[in-house]
Amino acid sequence: MSEDARARLARAQGRVVASLVAGAPPPEGFDAGRLGVQAAALVAKRRGVVARLRPDAARAAGPALAAEFAAYAAARTVPPPGYRADADDFAAWLGARGLMPAGKPRRWTRLFRRDRG
Template sequence: MTGEPDLAEDRRRLAEAQGRVVAALVAGAAVPAGFDPERMRVQASSLIAKRRGIVARLRPDAAAAAGADLAAEFAAYARSRSAPPPGYRADADDFAAWLRERGRMPDPPRKPRWWSRLLP
């Protein structure tokens, strides 16, 4: 039983270290000691490109609104967040809202209320 506290402490330190690596990859945090900054930058860029591609497939209207600036706009959007939202659909919707806030995308058309069909 004497090894259990050490194991718990090791797990805690490992979780903290993993959190620093993830933060460097997805949130622009400082690169942890022992990691090649250039490789981390390349991997972070790759992850942003993957997210951008999925977001563009889920929200082609947002991709079209960003136009030729899609890569730069999505990179700026990703840097403005401390972490990606939970799930690609939320990421896509957040990106569309981010574009809308900057005047790059029109507001979505209002859907008629169900009861409006009943009005003469």
């Protein structure tokens, strides 16, 4: 594959990723509905892991967790680098909105790892 072809492929892949995680319009030739479904699934996956890593944040959001996390995710052009950062950023986002109680959070990583294996 030529360098030019690789560069075109990389740009095309970047547009797909931007559509999935940053709300960018779908690239030409892609089904907007299907990309939307996949983007929602990725947000739901992130939300589930974040809720396991920071159950205090999930409790603070309460029944509005799905809506709060969707709003948080939509407010970012790029997800944080890793689930722990995502969980802590979500808790901080809730705190800035007055939904998260003040105080130092309990760390749940060890419990999460124990549950996973």
